[in-house]
Amino acid sequence: DQQVKQNSPSLSVQEGRISILNCDYTNSMFDYFLWYKKYPAEGPTFLISISSIKDKNEDGRFTVFLNKSAKHLSLHIVPSQPGDSAVYFCAASAKWSNFGNEKLTFGTGTRLTIIP
Amino acid sequence: ETGVTQTPRHLVMGMTNKKSLKCEQHLGHNAMYWYKQSAKKPLELMFVYSLEERVENNSVPSRFSPECPNSSHLFLHLHTLQPEDSALYLCASSQDWGSEAFFGQGTRLTVV
Numbered sequence: 094d095q096q097v098k099q100n101s102p103s104l105s106v107q108e109g110r111i112s113i114l115n116c117d118y119t120n121s122m123f124d125y126f127l128w129y130k131k132y133p134a135e136g137p138t139f140l141i142s143i144s145s146i147k148d149k150n151e152d153g154r155f156t157v158f159l160n161k162s163a164k165h166l167s168l169h170i171v172p173s174q175p176g177d178s179a180v181y182f183c184a185a186s187a188k189w190s191n192f193g194n195e196k197l198t199f200g201t202g203t204r205l206t207i208i209p
Numbered sequence: 210e211t212g213v214t215q216t217p218r219h220l221v222m223g224m225t226n227k228k229s230l231k232c233e234q235h236l237g238h239n240a241m242y243w244y245k246q247s248a249k250k251p252l253e254l255m256f257v258y259s260l261e262e263r264v265e266n267n268s269v270p271s272r273f274s275p276e277c278p279n280s281s282h283l284f285l286h287l288h289t290l291q292p293e294d295s296a297l298y299l300c301a302s303s304q305d306w307g308s309e310a311f312f313g314q315g316t317r318l319t320v321v
Contacts (some may be wrong), residue, residue, distance in 0.1 A: 095251065102249075136213070136299050136312030137252075146284060182252065194240075197310060200251040 097185050099200035107115045107208050112170040114203050116183030119164065123185040128157060128168045131180045140167070140181075163186070170205075178207045212236045215300050215313035222290065230278055230316050231286040232300030241283040243275060243301040243309065252299070258283060259305075290320045 098117045106112045116126075124145035129137035143150040143157045150157050150183065156169045170177055183200040214236045222228050234241065243255040255269050258277040272294075274286040283300055292311050301310040 129312075134314070134317075136215075136301070136314045139309045139311065142309060157276050161318070196256075196257060201249065201251045 096123075096203075097183055097198050098186075099183055099198040099203050101203050101207070102201070103204040105206045105208055106173045108175060109172045112168075112173045112205055112207070113163045113175065114168040114170075114181050114183075114205065116166050116168075116200055117164060118166075118185050120185070120187075120198075121164070122187045123198075125186050126157070126159060126166050127186075128155075129182040129199075130183060131136075131163045131182060131202070137182055173207045175209055178205060178206045213300060213302055213311050213313040215316050217316060218314065219317045220254075220255075221321060222287070222320045225288060226290075227288040229265075229287065230298055230300075230318075232283040232285075232313055234281055234283075234300075234302040234311070236302055236311060238302035238304050238311070239280065240303045240305060241249070241277060241280075242301040242303075243273075243283065244301060246297040246299060246315070252310050256285075274310070287318075290318075292320050295319045 107113050110155050127142040128140040130140045131137040138156055141155050141157050143159050145161060148159050159166045180202045184197045184201045186197045216231045220228060240259045242257050245253045245255055256275040261277050261280055272289050276284040295318055297315045299315045300313040303310040
């Protein structure tokens with residue numbers, strides 16, 4: 094059973110507009126969430142994170158929103174640029190828990206294409 | 210430069226071959242990971258080493274064997290693989306378990 098879900102495999106957005114990537118999770122013990130960006134033939138690159146004590150974290154053009162009651166987070170990119178075209182992975186972990194063997198659990202990714 | 214280096218970048222091997230993937234990190238991290246990325250599937254965690262101790266994912270077949278000789282190096286030894294093992298194998302490291310992971314560029318493995 095997939096604990097982290099990215100239901101949109103792909104998304105196309107016009108350059109300059111806002112890109113919104115969504116992620117849902119099922120494990121209520123997750124308390125730390127991350128977004129990774131991946132270009133072809135490269136490993137994923139860490140982009141931005143948020144802990145469950147916050148509902149928003151902003152870093153330049155990237156903002157992550159967390160809705161704990163809905164078990165939903167989203168990544169907003171504004172304005173979108175051609176270089177943002179990549180696959181975006183959502184990941185979650187129970188970083189602050191004492192489960193011992195906790196690890197990052199990844200979604201399947203969303204391919205974002207920015208149209209010039 | 211990601212700080213995590215994987216070699217080789219590409220590998221083609223027969224089902225009877227034995228090969229090894231290598232990962233190196235100079236970030237001073239305590240945890241290192243092997244992930245497998247197959248098409249249309251989430252990144253699958255294969256192995257975790259934390260402070261050079263291994264936590265094994267029980268669903269990983271024994272034809273994959275990790276080795277962590279020190280905190281900076283991680284190997285994945287491969288033997289008698291199957292065609293369905295063809296995938297992108299990613300190494301990552303993080304300061305601690307579950308914190309931001311830094312990934313290498315991956316090894317594209319093809320089993321013929």
